[in-house]
Amino acid sequence: MGRARHGARGRIGFVKRACLVVLWAAVAACGQVVFEPSPGSGKGRNVVLVSGDDEYRSEEALPQLARILSKRHGFRCTVLFAIDPRDGTVAPEQKDNIPGLEALDRADLMILFTRFRDLPDDQMKHIADYVNSGKPMVAIRTATHAFAPEKHTAYKRWHWHEPSGGFGRMYLGETWVDHHGAHGKQSTRGRIAPEKAGHPILRGIADGAVWGPTDVYEAHPPGDADVLLLGEVLAGMKEDDPPVEGAKNHPMMPVAWTRNYTAESGKGGRVFTTTMGSSQDLRNEAFLRLLVNASFWALGMDVPARANVELVGPYSATPFGFGKYQTGRKPEDF
Numbered sequence: 001m002g003r004a005r006h007g008a009r010g011r012i013g014f015v016k017r018a019c020l021v022v023l024w025a026a027v028a029a030c031g032q033v034v035f036e037p038s039p040g041s042g043k044g045r046n047v048v049l050v051s052g053d054d055e056y057r058s059e060e061a062l063p064q065l066a067r068i069l070s071k072r073h074g075f076r077c078t079v080l081f082a083i084d085p086r087d088g089t090v091a092p093e094q095k096d097n098i099p100g101l102e103a104l105d106r107a108d109l110m111i112l113f114t115r116f117r118d119l120p121d122d123q124m125k126h127i128a129d130y131v132n133s134g135k136p137m138v139a140i141r142t143a144t145h146a147f148a149p150e151k152h153t154a155y156k157r158w159h160w161h162e163p164s165g166g167f168g169r170m171y172l173g174e175t176w177v178d179h180h181g182a183h184g185k186q187s188t189r190g191r192i193a194p195e196k197a198g199h200p201i202l203r204g205i206a207d208g209a210v211w212g213p214t215d216v217y218e219a220h221p222p223g224d225a226d227v228l229l230l231g232e233v234l235a236g237m238k239e240d241d242p243p244v245e246g247a248k249n250h251p252m253m254p255v256a257w258t259r260n261y262t263a264e265s266g267k268g269g270r271v272f273t274t275t276m277g278s279s280q281d282l283r284n285e286a287f288l289r290l291l292v293n294a295s296f297w298a299l300g301m302d303v304p305a306r307a308n309v310e311l312v313g314p315y316s317a318t319p320f321g322f323g324k325y326q327t328g329r330k331p332e333d334f
Contacts, residue, residue: 031083032100033331040074048107052082053115054092056320057279063334067312078103101126115142121154134267136298141277144168145176171261172273173221181215181233189232201293204306211239212281231255279317
């Protein structure tokens with residue numbers, strides 16, 4: 001009897017272990033990594049971070065941001081990736097596959113950092129349903145031109161090049177226009193816009209503390225946008241480089257703003273947009289704090305006086321550029 005019970009327990013243990021293996025394989029196959037929360041004010045809130053750009057290393061930046069939000073502030077974070085369906089590796093140049101977007105069905109906040117994606121209609125529907133629910137968004141850098149549906153046309157109106165400006169202009173307040181600073185040669189210093197120093201998103205951030213090697217984009221957000229940061233074009237790629245002289249900084253372009261969007265459903269929500277951002281930009285403490293503060297604000301939560309944005313774990317921050325991503329990595333490697 002005892003031997004039979006022991007054998008039954010052994011079989012149950014084997015089944016449990018097998019189920020865990022299957023569960024992990026399913027998570028990996030879906031192209032996502034889940035960071036379970038530590039204790040913190042974000043308890044009970046689900047944040048879904050959607051990466052997928054082929055230049056600025058969103059596949060590195062968003063897992064680090066997710067680690068900080070989960071470990072330092074208690075949010076449950078799910079990071080999604082562009083995946084090569086042939087081998088399950090993270091492939092930023094794969095424009096038509098971000099599996100796992102159904103995680104948005106249960107999300108409280110979407111953080112979006114994609115560029116020119118042409119996703120299948122069934123994947124796009126999860127994003128559209130999220131937006132139509134009126135829930136908040138945080139949008140980083142190339143999210144202004146997040147989508148370029150060419151093969152898949154159900155969401156053609158979200159194409160960045162549509163006369164409406166697509167997803168970017170309709171919801172965030174701007175689409176892709178042009179580089180304003182010299183790309184790869186002139187970096188960006190964030191200057192607090194006049195009379196905005198007291199905005200909750202800027203708590204703990206000094207004027208000029210935000211810096212990133214990404215250049216200033218040309219951007220003209222609409223009148224209903226609340227511009228928080230202006231981008232001072234620097235003469236070089238170091239944080240202490242001087243600003244360039246002349247028209248590029250007179251006036252300066254907006255690089256961070258908020259607005260309330262209205263979806264086709266008639267519902268609306270908060271959105272924060274910054275045209276700065278790369279894996280390297282996240283090495284700047286003030287820029288990281290900007291993103292963390294924006295997440296709290298978007299969710300309608302009290303923004304910490306000085307949010308803890310200490311990096312969690314190793315962080316390589318590969319330099320931005322086309323074809324420079326680390327190949328052969330799977331979601332679990334992040």
